[in-house]
Amino acid sequence: MAMRESLSRLTDYFRRNGFLKTVQRAALSATRSVSAGRMVVLYCDLDERTLRPVNVPGNFAIRRVTALSELSLARLQEMTSFWNPTLAGRYIRERFAKGASLWMVESGDDLAGFGWTIQGDVIAPYYFPMGAKDVQLFDFYVFPRFRGRAIHWLLTGHILHTLAAEGGSRAFADTGEWNQAQLASFRMTPFRILGVVRTYRLLGRLLVRWDASRSVDCKLDGAAPTRNAVRALRPNG
Numbered sequence: 001m002a003m004r005e006s007l008s009r010l011t012d013y014f015r016r017n018g019f020l021k022t023v024q025r026a027a028l029s030a031t032r033s034v035s036a037g038r039m040v041v042l043y044c045d046l047d048e049r050t051l052r053p054v055n056v057p058g059n060f061a062i063r064r065v066t067a068l069s070e071l072s073l074a075r076l077q078e079m080t081s082f083w084n085p086t087l088a089g090r091y092i093r094e095r096f097a098k099g100a101s102l103w104m105v106e107s108g109d110d111l112a113g114f115g116w117t118i119q120g121d122v123i124a125p126y127y128f129p130m131g132a133k134d135v136q137l138f139d140f141y142v143f144p145r146f147r148g149r150a151i152h153w154l155l156t157g158h159i160l161h162t163l164a165a166e167g168g169s170r171a172f173a174d175t176g177e178w179n180q181a182q183l184a185s186f187r188m189t190p191f192r193i194l195g196v197v198r199t200y201r202l203l204g205r206l207l208v209r210w211d212a213s214r215s216v217d218c219k220l221d222g223a224a225p226t227r228n229a230v231r232a233l234r235p236n237g
Helices: 002-017 019-035 073-080 085-097 151-165 180-187 227-232
Strands: 039-045 061-065 101-107 110-119 134-142 170-176 192-202 205-211
Touching: 061 151, 073 085, 073 110, 085 101, 101 151, 110 151, 134 151, 151 170, 151 180, 170 180
Parallel strands: 134 170
Antiparallel strands: 039 170, 039 192, 061 101, 101 110, 110 134, 192 205
């Protein structure tokens, strides 16, 4: 199944971007999987006393969707247009079926970015079991024209405060150690590093190895986003 999905994604990428970019993409993926396969796992205690609400600028809105029927066809097409629409559509249906929530940042008629959460469960095998009130944040994406405007910080902060108000216990997220841009985004949020992990598959089982011997090249100190990033959220930024 995983091999067929990988081939399907590669074929779709080739159709959209041509031979040269496909080769470059494949080489980049191979490099990441061989030399940078460690994942940084992060956590955040969902405490209303410490998680302040995020003020969403008037030119943006954050909407939570819990069922496919609540998602318009236009939004669905936006979410699936930048990679394999067939696989993306299937993943979206599976996530809603398992009780996941989709959070969307909208700017007028445009979708600026989105992210997913699921409570008390996981979509795919994870590094450890989830408690009933634990929440996983995953698959966040900001569209290119909205990058550099603190969208990830805005959405993450809003989600964490909302989950805390709903009685959630702890939130977890992860990203590749190579992904310095994503780590920099997490640096602006209340998340802290839980550890660094590498996973292996053996006979269909997921094996997890925690690596405490090396530090991560990105300290997370809950710093606020830069003034320029916050200004960019405003209509005249």
